[in-house]
Amino acid sequence: MVTLLTEIKEMVLPDARAEGERLWLSPAELEDATGWSSEPEGLCRDGVCVPIPPGRERDFLRDGHVDVAAVWRHLGKPIVHTADGSAWVLGEAAGERAAALRSLEAPDFTLPDPAGRTHSLSDHHGKKVLLVSWASW
Amino acid sequence: MWQGLYEELKDRNFMVIAVALDSREGDPLPWIEAAKPTYPCLIDRDHRLAELYNMVNVPQAVWIDELGRMVRPAEPAGAYEGFRKMDRVTREMPAEAARMTAEAKATYVNAIRDWVLNGAASEHVFDAERARAHVPAPTEGVARAHAAFRLGQHLIRCGQAEEGDRWLGEASRLHPDSWCIWRQRAGVTEHGLASQSDFWAKVDALGERRYYDTVDMKGMPR
16 A cells, blocks of 8 residues: 655555555556556657657556556656655656746645635736745744 | 735735745644734645745745736745844844845835736836746756655654654755755754754855845845
């Protein structure tokens, strides 16, 4: 059983298998957690496909399962995990963050207030927004 | 701090969103309750905003226009280096440092006011080229730091404080410029006076380097 933390989700995957630096997910788990799917064209998401390097299929696919860690490293995205493999974080790539910021589109986010109600930046589209960070010390 | 400005300008299609980069969820609450703000005050325990906007310290602000574009990317929000001259026992500031601190804050608030009233015509609004020059490019180390921070926070929430703290340490090592990450770690291992002295030691270690980057704004004290 593995806890997987992605950009916006935290999921417990009862059938995921961690083996050292590999994390094997079913195709359904992969798509649910990351939005990526394994297709004949390669690894695909939102209509964009990344081919699996020829001869390296077994690094990514085995018995119908996908090593999401191999996928993530292939995409140049950071991945960290506990020593016992029970918790993994699939991070976002620096290049993608940089490109998003260079577009000057303010990244949307959803966060809770003290009462637990969630608020998104996009709730206020159409207004000038001053977004300010602070901390209690 | 922004309540007065918000009340003054809220009828001009202006909103303030304050986000606490605080992982210990109880910590920002007394502040928020005391301030009774009328704009959203949100809790960002995983520092998602720091990751998305490449923030490294607090307070930092981003100006976002009606179309959702950043017209001023993340920068110190009227904060000033003056606090470094504070007497650490009495917490008093020398007169000159206090004056410049107040001037920095007033300059920033006035600039926001100018933007809200004048929109894109405000001299404080960056065109696309200038805005891009102020967007730092996160490195792979920084991207990995955010992942490490997330894992550390998760482990701490699960009661695995020691391993969690190791990952926060790794995050700090990968992103040494981030005071946000450092600040959270300091909170995990120690409280109160001990973490304050660590803070001053780290500030002193900056030497000539700035705690708050200079703000590219006319009238802002250097």
